Amino acid sequence: MTDDLPSSEPPASRTPPAVAVVDAQSPGNVGTIARAMKNFGFEDLLLVDPPELDPDGEAYGFAGHAREDVLPNADEISFDYLVENYHTIGCTAVTNEDDNSHMRFPYSTPADLADRLPTVEAPTALVFGRERVGLTNEELARIDEICSIPANADYPVLNLGQAATITLYELRSLTLDETQLPDLERVRAPEPTVDRLYDQWGALLEELNHPDEKQDKTMRMVRRVFGRADVTEREANTLLGVLRRATERPAENSDSV
Amino acid sequence: MTDDLPSSEPPASRTPPAVAVVDAQSPGNVGTIARAMKNFGFEDLLLVDPPELDPDGEAYGFAGHAREDVLPNADEISFDYLVENYHTIGCTAVTNEDDNSHMRFPYSTPADLADRLPTVEAPTALVFGRERVGLTNEELARIDEICSIPANADYPVLNLGQAATITLYELRSLTLDETQLPDLERVRAPEPTVDRLYDQWGALLEELNHPDEKQDKTMRMVRRVFGRADVTEREANTLLGVLRRATERPAENSDSV
Numbered sequence: 001m002t003d004d005l006p007s008s009e010p011p012a013s014r015t016p017p018a019v020a021v022v023d024a025q026s027p028g029n030v031g032t033i034a035r036a037m038k039n040f041g042f043e044d045l046l047l048v049d050p051p052e053l054d055p056d057g058e059a060y061g062f063a064g065h066a067r068e069d070v071l072p073n074a075d076e077i078s079f080d081y082l083v084e085n086y087h088t089i090g091c092t093a094v095t096n097e098d099d100n101s102h103m104r105f106p107y108s109t110p111a112d113l114a115d116r117l118p119t120v121e122a123p124t125a126l127v128f129g130r131e132r133v134g135l136t137n138e139e140l141a142r143i144d145e146i147c148s149i150p151a152n153a154d155y156p157v158l159n160l161g162q163a164a165t166i167t168l169y170e171l172r173s174l175t176l177d178e179t180q181l182p183d184l185e186r187v188r189a190p191e192p193t194v195d196r197l198y199d200q201w202g203a204l205l206e207e208l209n210h211p212d213e214k215q216d217k218t219m220r221m222v223r224r225v226f227g228r229a230d231v232t233e234r235e236a237n238t239l240l241g242v243l244r245r246a247t248e249r250p251a252e253n254s255d256s257v
Numbered sequence: 258m259t260d261d262l263p264s265s266e267p268p269a270s271r272t273p274p275a276v277a278v279v280d281a282q283s284p285g286n287v288g289t290i291a292r293a294m295k296n297f298g299f300e301d302l303l304l305v306d307p308p309e310l311d312p313d314g315e316a317y318g319f320a321g322h323a324r325e326d327v328l329p330n331a332d333e334i335s336f337d338y339l340v341e342n343y344h345t346i347g348c349t350a351v352t353n354e355d356d357n358s359h360m361r362f363p364y365s366t367p368a369d370l371a372d373r374l375p376t377v378e379a380p381t382a383l384v385f386g387r388e389r390v391g392l393t394n395e396e397l398a399r400i401d402e403i404c405s406i407p408a409n410a411d412y413p414v415l416n417l418g419q420a421a422t423i424t425l426y427e428l429r430s431l432t433l434d435e436t437q438l439p440d441l442e443r444v445r446a447p448e449p450t451v452d453r454l455y456d457q458w459g460a461l462l463e464e465l466n467h468p469d470e471k472q473d474k475t476m477r478m479v480r481r482v483f484g485r486a487d488v489t490e491r492e493a494n495t496l497l498g499v500l501r502r503a504t505e506r507p508a509e510n511s512d513s514v
Contacts, residue, residue, distance in 0.1 A: 032419065039408045039415050065412050097439050099491035106489065107438065148438055150429065151296045155322050156437035158296050162289065162422045169423045172407065180413035181364065181405055182354050232363060234356035 016175040017089075017117065017124040018044035019168070020082055022139065024160065025131050027051050031062030031071065032161030033128070038066035040168040041175030045074040046125060048082060062161075083142045086125035089113065090135050090143035091167060093157045103137050107146040110170035117174055126167060131160050189236040197236050198223060200243040207247045272380065273432040274346070275301035276425070277339055279396065280387040281417065284308050288319030288328065289418030290385070295323035297425040298432030302331040303382060305339060319418075340399045343382035346370065347392050347400035348424060350414045360394050364403040367427035374431055383424060388417050446493040454493050455480060457500040464504045 019042055024030050030053060034045060053059040053071065060067045082088060089108075096105035108116070117124065127143060129135030140146070149158060149166055158166070172179075189197075201222045205215055231239070276299055281287050287310060291302060310316040310328070317324045339345060346365075353362035365373070374381065384400060386392030397403070406415060406423055415423070429436075446454075458479045462472055488496070 032416065035416055036419060038412050039419075041409045062416070064414070064416065093437065095438060099489035102492070106487070109438070149426070150433075150436035150438050151426075152298045152429075152433055153435055153437045155295050157321070159289065159292055159319070159321065162293060162296075162419070165419045165422055166426045169406070169408075169426075172409075176407075176409055178410055179407035180350070180410045181352060181366070181407050230363070232356035235359070 015044070015123065016042055017126050017171065018042075018046050018086065019164065020046040020048060020077075020086075020088070020125045020127045021050065021160075021164075022048040022079060022082075022127060022135060023130040024050060024128075026160075027053055027057050027059035028062045029131065029159075029161045031059040031066075033164040034059070034066035034070040034074075035062060035064040036161070036165040036168045037070050038064065040172040042168055042171075043070060043073075045070050046082060047074050047076045048079050050074075050076060079139065079142075082125060082127070086123045087120075088125050088127050088143040089145050089147050090127045090129070090140050091147045091149075091163060092129070092134050092140065093148060093151065093163070094134070095146065095148050103140055104146055104148075107148040109150055110147060110167045113147060114171050114173055117171070126164075126171075128160060128164050128167075189231050189233040193233055193236045193240075194226065194231065197226065197231075197240050197243070200240050200247065204243050204247045272301070273299055274374065274381040274383050274428065275299075275303050275343065276421065277303040277305060277334075277343075277345070277382045277384045278307065278417075278421075279305040279336060279339075279384060279392060281307060281385075282388050283417075284310055284314050284316035285319045286388065286416075286418045288316040288323075290421040291316070291323035291327040291331075292319060292321040293418070293422040293425045294327050295321065297429040299425055299428075300327060300330075302327050303339060304331050304333050305336050307331075307333060336396065336399075339382060339384070343380045344377075344402075345382050345384050345400040346402050346404050347384045347386075347397050348404045348406075348420060349386070349391050349397065350405060350408065350420070351391070352403065352405050360397055361403055361405075364405040366407055367404060367424045370404060371428050371430050374428070383421075383428075385417060385421050385424075446488050446490040450490055450493045450497075451483065451488065454483065454488075454497050454500070457497050457504065461500050461504045 019033065019037055021030060021033060024047075030047070030050060037043065037045060051059075053074075060071060063071045092104060092107075094104060095107045096103060099105055126147070127135065127139075129139065135143070147167065149156075149163060151158065198219065202215075202219060205218060210218060226236075276290060276294055278287060278290060281304075287304070287307060294300065294302060308316075310331075317328060320328045349361060349364075351361060352364045353360060356362055383404070384392065384396075386396065392400070404424065406413075406420060408415065455476065459472075459476060462475060467475060483493075
């Protein structure tokens with residue numbers, strides 16, 4: 001945390017959105033938001049009227065690895081500075097029903113923003129309000145657009161940390177070139193391997209004297225099961241080995257002594 | 258919370274997935290998960306080796322309105338009961354790189370599950386592990402499939418409550434027929450209204466003696482700005498009124514005294 005004005009100018013174009021938290025009461029929520037930022041590749045945390053963030057307290061306790069960078073590098077700014085220097089997107093669970101009031105309407109969902117923001121170059125901030133009441137109408141009136149997370153009509157009000165987590169998750173395409181997950185499509189078994197697996201099933205059924213009239217139907221079932229499962233090459237080869245041994249095992253009567 | 262076995266049988270087909278939390282250490286995380294369940298329409302919370310959930314403690318404090326139903330109705334069950342009675346989907350940040358090990362591979366993302374689960378009828382449970390280490394390899398070995406949230410390759414490990422929140426958000430289509438958000442498409446302004454808005458811009462430009470050679474280009478700009486903004490009928494009518502007054506106002510020299 002630095003002093004009242006950020007040490008640097010607002011970010012250049014094409015920087016991922018900053019995350020601004022206005023008047024949070026709970027240090028734990030600030031830490032939770034910092035962790036979500038780190039999990040989804042966001043770096044610039046802006047704090048308006050934050051609670052005290054004790055390095056031994058809940059903010060750092062909840063921040064995970066973000067305690068090393070996102071949280072200590074956060075900038076404390078004023079709400080005026082925020083709205084004057086950023087395109088601001090205010091997050092709220094409560095929208096207006098229609099355009100009789102423009103305070104909370106129209107809105108975008110986080111998924112809508114993920115589609116649209118990559119086409120705009122400008123310093124942008126996602127703005128989250130205090131616990132319980134969120135952003136006030138007075139604050140929302142100064143904000144450029146509204147974002148709302150679709151949720152249960154009977155209880156759409158999310159906890160502050162959870163709302164920020166979902167929003168940052170949805171916007172990860174703005175920040176992450178790749179995730180921790182390996183590409184699955186590369187490892188689906190090649191068709192010749194899958195065909196050998198089906199052939200071996202056929203050989204096993206024959207060896208088991210499966211009734212001729214049921215053979216085709218059972219083979220279609222086999223094909224459907226393994227087709228749906230998108231078996232990997234190793235899975236297919238392991239199954240193939242097991243089926244081959246089952247097919248080639250000595251008949252029962254030569255086993256029994 | 259009831260005694261060791263659930264009061265009811267596993268749910269009938271087409272019930273939304275249950276949410277199972279294994280060996281959570283922090284009551285606050287159980288409360289956070291219960292709140293996310295209520296926010297996204299899930300009802301059945303299954304707890305394996307839970308911490309004590311004091312009605313005056315963090316579990317109830319973090320649960321929001323879920324303190325009224327999801328949390329007090331939670332069933333305490335054994336891990337054996339869980340894997341024997343449900344199709345289990347284990348959530349973990351750490352997957353294997355390929356099919357050399359089947360412990361954490363292949364995986365589905367929450368978005369993949371949202372596509373696939375509606376086509377399957379069977380009692381299903383989303384299973385989340387304890388803080389820090391998640392589900393153990395021994396537990397994952399007994400679980401039917403793996404789910405992983407795409408995140409920052411440098412720091413993909415989410416907090417337990419945040420991981421559950423994102424997963425339930427992604428699976429909301431299984432539970433919610435409608436959200437709190439009104440349908441936006443119904444309120445985009447009708448084209449005749451938008452055309453009147455453009456005509457009024459044209460009239461204003463003419464009244465302002467906008468150079469003839471720039472008129473077409475400026476009108477295309479106007480059309481692009483309002484076209485992109487998907488203005489609502491009320492927005493269009495308000496703008497139309499303002500522009501009409503600007504167009505029809507007395508010329509400047511008749512104003513000045």
